[in-house]
Amino acid sequence: MDDFDTTHLAECLSRHREQVPGLAGVPMPSGNDTPDTLIERYERCYPLLERAMWSGDGNFHTLLDSYQALFREQDTLIRQHAAASGAPDPRHHFILAIPVADRPAHLRACLESIRQVCECYGYGGRENGVYPRIRIIVAEDSRDPGNIRQHQSLVEEYRARGLRVSHFGQDEQYRLLDALPERLRAQLGNILTTQPRERFYLKGQAANRNLCYLKFLQLTEDPERTLYYLVDSDQNFCVSRHDGNAEEVVHALNYFHYIDKAFRNSDTLLLTGKLVGDPPVSPAVMAANFLDDIDAFFAELARKDPGHACGFHGRLPQAAASGAIYHDMANLFGFDKAAPHFPYPCPLRGEHDHIACLRGLAARLPAFFFGEHLTRKTFFSYGDGFESLAGARTIYPGNYVACHAGLKYIIPFGHLRLRMSGPTAGRLIAAEIGERFAAINLPHLHRRTTDSGLDKDFRPGVEREQAASEERIDLSNEFERQFFGDLMLFTTETLARGTDITAPFDEGQVEHALEEREQELLALYRQKHEAILARARALEDRVFRQEHWWLERPELADALRQVRAFLDNVRHNFGEASSAWQLIRSDRHRAGRRRQIRAALLDYRRERDAWDSLFQ
Numbered sequence: 064m065d066d067f068d069t070t071h072l073a074e075c076l077s078r079h080r081e082q083v084p085g086l087a088g089v090p091m092p093s094g095n096d097t098p099d100t101l102i103e104r105y106e107r108c109y110p111l112l113e114r115a116m117w118s119g120d121g122n123f124h125t126l127l128d129s130y131q132a133l134f135r136e137q138d139t140l141i142r143q144h145a146a147a148s149g150a151p152d153p154r155h156h157f158i159l160a161i162p163v164a165d166r167p168a169h170l171r172a173c174l175e176s177i178r179q180v181c182e183c184y185g186y187g188g189r190e191n192g193v194y195p196r197i198r199i200i201v202a203e204d205s206r207d208p209g210n211i212r213q214h215q216s217l218v219e220e221y222r223a224r225g226l227r228v229s230h231f232g233q234d235e236q237y238r239l240l241d242a243l244p245e246r247l248r249a250q251l252g253n254i255l256t257t258q259p260r261e262r263f264y265l266k267g268q269a270a271n272r273n274l275c276y277l278k279f280l281q282l283t284e285d286p287e288r289t290l291y292y293l294v295d296s297d298q299n300f301c302v303s304r305h306d307g308n309a310e311e312v313v314h315a316l317n318y319f320h321y322i323d324k325a326f327r328n329s330d331t332l333l334l335t336g337k338l339v340g341d342p343p344v345s346p347a348v349m350a351a352n353f354l355d356d357i358d359a360f361f362a363e364l365a366r367k368d369p370g371h372a373c374g375f376h377g378r379l380p381q382a383a384a385s386g387a388i389y390h391d392m393a394n395l396f397g398f399d400k401a402a403p404h405f406p407y408p409c410p411l412r413g414e415h416d417h418i419a420c421l422r423g424l425a426a427r428l429p430a431f432f433f434g435e436h437l438t439r440k441t442f443f444s445y446g447d448g449f450e451s452l453a454g455a456r457t458i459y460p461g462n463y464v465a466c467h468a469g470l471k472y473i474i475p476f477g478h479l480r481l482r483m484s485g486p487t488a489g490r491l492i493a494a495e496i497g498e499r500f501a502a503i504n505l506p507h508l509h510r511r512t513t514d515s516g517l518d519k520d521f522r523p524g525v526e527r528e529q530a531a532s533e534e535r536i537d538l539s540n541e542f543e544r545q546f547f548g549d550l551m552l553f554t555t556e557t558l559a560r561g562t563d564i565t566a567p568f569d570e571g572q573v574e575h576a577l578e579e580r581e582q583e584l585l586a587l588y589r590q591k592h593e594a595i596l597a598r599a600r601a602l603e604d605r606v607f608r609q610e611h612w613w614l615e616r617p618e619l620a621d622a623l624r625q626v627r628a629f630l631d632n633v634r635h636n637f638g639e640a641s642s643a644w645q646l647i648r649s650d651r652h653r654a655g656r657r658r659q660i661r662a663a664l665l666d667y668r669r670e671r672d673a674w675d676s677l678f679q
Contacts, residue, residue, distance in 0.1 A: 066143065066147070067098065067101065067140050067143060067144075068136065068139070068140075069092040069101060069136065069140075070136070071129070071132040071133055071135075071136040072092055072101070072104065072105060072108070072133060072136060072137075073091055073092055074129070075108060075112075075129045075132070075133055076089060076091055076108075077091075078129065079112070079115075079126065079129060082115070082121060083111050083112060083115045083121070083126075084111070084114075084115070085111045086108065086111050086112075089104060089107050089108055089111075090104070092104070098140060098143075098144035098147075099144075101140060102137060102140060102141060102144070105133055105134075105136070105137040105140075108133055109130070109133070109134075110448055110450075112126055112129065112130045112133075113130070113445060113448060113449070114445065114448075116130065116315065116445075117443075117444075117445035123304075123306075123313075127313065127315055130315075131183045131184060134183075134184040134185060134186075134317055134320065135183075135184065135185040138184070138185045138186060138187070138188055139185070139188065141154070142187075142188050152187075153288075153327065154186075154187065154196070154288075154323050154327075155196075155288050155289060155290045155322075155323045155326060155327070156187075156196045156197075156198070156284075156285065156288060156289045156290070157196060157197050157198065157289075157290050157291075157292050157319060157322075158198045158199075158200070158279055158282055158283070158289060158290075158291050158292070159177070159197065159198065159199045159200070159292040159293075159294055160199075160200050160202055160231075160272065160275035160278070160279070160291070160292070160293055160294065161173060161174075161199065161200070161201050161202065161294045161295070161296055162202040162204055162268055162271040162272055162275065162295070162296070163201055163202065163203065163204065163205065163214060163296040164204040164205050164206070164264075164265055164271075165205045165206060165207050165210045166205075166210070166296045166297065167210055167213035167214060167217065168513040169296040169297045169510070169513060170201065170214055170217055170296045171217055172299055172510065172513065173294065173295075173296050173297075173298060173299055173300075174199070174217060174221045174226065174228065175221075175299075176299035176300040176301050176314070176508075177197070177199065177226065177300050178221060178224060178225065178226055179300070179301070179314045180300045180301075180314060180316075180317070180318060180319070181194045181197060181225065181226070182225075183314050183317075184317040184319070184320065186317070186319035186320055186323075187319075189225065192225055193225050193226070193227050194225060194226065194227065195227070196319075197226070197227060197319065198227045198228075198229075198282065199226055199227065199228040199229070200228070200229055200230075200231045200275065200278055200282075201214055201217075201218055201228060201229070201230050201231060202231045202236070202271050202272075202274065202275050202278070203230065203231060203232050203233055203236070203264075204233075204264055204265060204266055204267075204271045205264060205265075206264040206265050211232075214230065215230050215232075218230045231275070231278055233263040233264060234263075236263065236271075236274050236278075237260050237263050239274065239277045239278065239281070240255055240256075240274065240277070243255075247673060247676070247677075250669070250670065250673035251670065251673055251674060252478070253475075253476070253477070253478040253663070253666065253670060254270070254273050254473060254475065254477065254478075254670055254674055255270060255273055255274055255277075256270040256274070256477075256478070257478070258270075266477075267477050267478075267480050268295070268460060268477070268484070269460075269473075269474045269475070269476070269477025269484050270477040270478070272293055272460065272474060272477075273473050273474070273477065275293070276291075276470050276473070279291050279470065280470075280677065283467065286467035287467070289466075289467060290322065290323070290326060290464050290465070290466060291464065291465045291466075291467075291469075291470060292322075292463075292464045293460065293461070293462075293463050293464070293465075294461055294462065294507070295460065295461025295462070295507075297461070297509060297510055297511060298338065298461045298462060298507035298508065298509050298510070299312075299507060299508040299510065300314070300316075300318055300507060300508075301313060301314045301315070301316070301507075301508050302315060302316060302339050302442075302443035302506060302507075302508055303339055303340055303440070303442050303443060303508055304442055304443055305442050307377065309376075309408075309410070309412075310408075310410070310440070310442070312508060315443075316449070316505055316506075317449075318336075318505050321449040321450065321503070321505060322334060322464050322503070322505065324450065325450070325452060325501070325503055326464075326466055329452060329501070330499055331452065331466070331469075331499055331500075331501050332465065332466060332468055332469035332472065332496055332499045332500065333455075333458075333463065333464070333465050333466075333469040333472050333492060333496070333499070333500045333501070334452075334463065334464045334465075334501050334502070334503055335455050335457070335458050335459050335462060335463040335464075335489075335500075335501075335502050335503070336459060336462040336463070336464075336502070336503055336504075336505040336506050336507060337459055337462065337502070337504075337506040338441070338459060338461070338462065338506050338507055338508075338509040339440075339441045339442055339443050339506045339507075339508055339509065340440055340441065340508045340509040340510055341434055341435050341436065341440060341509045341510055341511040341512075342389035342390075342434065342436050342439065342440075342441075342509075343459065343509060344387075344389065344390055344434075345434065345482055345538075345541050345542070345545045346431055346432050346433075346434055346538060346541075347538055347541055347542040347545040347546075347636075347643075348390055348391050348392060348545060348591075349389050349390065349391060349431075349436055349439075350391065350431075350595045350633060350636075350637055351391040351591055351594045351595050351598055352389065352390075352391055352404075352405075352439065353431055353436060353437075353438070353439075354595065354598035354599060354601075354602055354633070355403065355404045355598060356404045356405050356406075356407065356437070356438040356439070357407075357424075357428075357437075357438075357602060358404075358598065358601055358602045358605055359403075359404040359405075359406070359407075360375075360406075360407040360424065360438075361602070361605050361606055361611075362605065363375075363406075364417060364420075364421065364611075364613070365605075365609075365611045365612070367417045368417070369416060369417050369418050369612050369613070369616065370416050370417070370418070371416060371417060372414065372415075372416060373409050373411065373415050373416060373417055373419065373420045374417070375406070375407055375408065375409035375420055376408070376409055388405070388439050388441070389436050389439040389441075391591050391594075392587055392591065395549075395553075395587070404438075405438040405439050406438065407424060407437060407438050408438070409423060409424075410423065411423050418613075418616065418618065418619060421613060421619060421622055422619070422621075422622045424437065425621075425622035425623070425625040425626050425629075426622070426625060428625060428626065428628075428629040429534070429536060429625075429628075429629065429632075430511070430512050431629070432536040432538055432632060432636070433511050433512055434511035434512075435511045435512050443506060445504075446504055447504065448504065449503065449504055449505060451503075451504065452501040452502065452503055453501065453502050454493070454497070454498050454500070454501060454502070455489060455493060455500050455501055455502035456486075456489045456490055456493045456500075457485055457486045457489035457490075458474060458485040458486075458488050458489045458492070459485055460474060460484060460485045461507065461509075462505075462506065462507045467678075468678070470678065471671075471674065471675050471678055472488075472492045472495070472496070472500070473488070473671075473674060474488040475487075475488060475491070475663075475667060475670065475671070476551065476663045476667075478663075479547075479551070479659055479660070479663055480544060481544050481547050481548035481551050482541070482544045482545045482548035482549075483545070483548035483549055483551065483552040484548070486552050487548070487551055487552045487555050490552070490555050490556045490559045491555060491559055491564060491667070493559075494559040494560075494562070494564040495564045495565065534628065535632065535635060536632050536635075536636075537635065537636065537642075538636045538643065539636065539641065539642040539643035539646075540643075542636065542641070542643035542644075542647075543643045543646050543647065546584065546588060546643075546647045547656045547660070549584055550577070550580055550581055550584055550656070550657075550660065551660050551663075553580045553583075553584070554573070554576045554577050554580045554660065554664070555664065557576040557579075557580065558572060558573065558576055558664065565668070566668065567665065567667075567668040567669070568664050568665055568667065568668070570661075570665060573661050573664050573665060574661065577657055577660060577661060581653065581657070585647075585648075588647060592637060592644060595633065595637045596634075596637065596638060599630055599633045599634060599637075602630065603627075603630050606623070606626055607623075607627070
């Protein structure tokens with residue numbers, strides 16, 4: 064043991080054994096220990112420290128420092144032991160793919176979070192200034208040449224900071240696609256895009272992600288010991304916690320270590336994490352509960368003294384982990400109805416009054432249309448820890464990992480550009496491979512917007528334009544794709560239930576399922592439409608027609624203008640004249656979408672067979 068440094072292990076056991084339950088039962092390192100017994104001893108410490116950290120009873124940051132130091136020390140021991148024994152390090156290499164479209168600020172945050180995890184936990188060690196077991200490709204899907212240049216600069220910057228990151232540009236993507244045999248390429252058009260070379264941008268997340276699989280195959284040196292990690296640019300390798308006063312972002316999860324163990328210790332083919340932070344759904348299905356929460360804020364604000372210290376702080380979130388608390392139709396996914404409303408947690412720092420609080424909320428209201436929910440963010444919950452796997456039925460497209468054999472299980476139907484692609488793919492995959500499609504409690508932090516401001520944030524399907532003196536934010540494209548994405552999802556779910564998923568779907572069954580699900584969804588969306596308009600009227604009445612104190616404050620004129628602009632955008636997107644609502648109600652438009660969905664489902668097995676041939 065003399066050749067191995069166990070300083071941090073000994074220090075952790077000495078320092079925390081009285082405060083951390085179970086740690087006193089872990090022996091101190093000694094001269095009689097072998098490398099294998101020492102490696103296992105670190106593994107015994109991790110869940111004990113994790114439970115203490117996330118219990119809320121201990122000193123979180125002191126424990127986190129010890130926790131991270133243990134991982135770095137253990138990693139050094141694993142590598143030294145492998146070198147001394149002449150046996151290869153059994154752990155996996157990772158190739159990460161980050162599809163990105165016109166989002167330099169998001170990409171920077173994502174790359175920085177990966178770098179932080181590498182620095183904090185040291186998975187695979189650092190050799191010649193880089194982390195050799197982690198490789199990253201930034202898959203370009205931008206239209207704006209300026210954003211492409213910024214993405215390329217970020218790749219260069221983070222390569223200089225120790226990440227093995229490369230830019231997977233559109234020309235290279237097209238060459239890989241073009242190298243496929245002509246017949247196979249034609250069969251895979253819906254999976255890998257049919258966009259011409261001169262417009263090889265904004266192909267959509269599914270097509271761009273599937274093109275990354277071709278790059279994975281090209282880069283793979285050892286298929287048995289390589290894992291493929293798909294990440295969205297608006298997700299970070301960290302989580303949010305609430306310390307009782309405010310939200311805090313922490314790099315407290317060793318993603319690579321636990322994902323490696325999951326694949327080495329099970330026959331998993333595909334592993335998905337989840338998200339904390341901003342909801343993973345469209346604002347098109349969050350408007351009713353958001354209006355409820357904002358109305359409740361103003362009802363409480365009316366009882367406050369405007370000049371008193373802000374009373375919207377120190378509020379613990381009502382739900383620590385996601386249960387679709389943000390979704391207007393959570394019951395569709397088997398979740399119970401959430402609380403009638405959630406309190407607004409004012410994020411302003413320092414001393415301030417209720418006037419400042421109202422200004423802060425009003426300024427953030429436009430972010431809702433980009434997917435930020437001010438009152439229903441989710442926070443990390445440790446639960447059963449990081450080694451427990453559960454059967455999955457939804458892929459989170461920005462947080463899933465496949466082994467080489469798992470690359471067969473793609474996210475299909477990307478050519479339709481519908482939302483809910485992850486849940487749809489998940490239903491098909493779960494029906495095909497059962498428990499070998501698993502979920503793990505290793506969420507990413509999801510951030511719809513950045514600190515750069517909404518002017519820098521790009522979101523497909525959300526358009527901005529100036530209407531008179533106010534900005535119009537238009538969700539109609541995303542709203543329409545949400546409805547028909549729901550139709551695809553629940554039709555697929557019906558077909559996958561009790562069907563041989565490895566055989567083509569029966570055309571009559573597809574048609575019948577489509578018709579039934581369409582009528583159910585139309586009724587639900589109609590109810591939601593009416594609820595949104597009723598809540599918008601109630602909020603407008605409370606804010607502008609009940610003679611509350613804020614109407615008498617000249618310094619709040621701009622904030623009230625922002626509230627009115629928000630309500631105008633709600634009516635624009637969800638009112639009777641909403642273009643999305645008109646399309647959803649149009650028999651002709653729905654018939655066209657049904658034809659597309661029916662054709663995609665009937666072609667699914669043929670396309671999957673063609674895709675699977677790449678792995679034979």
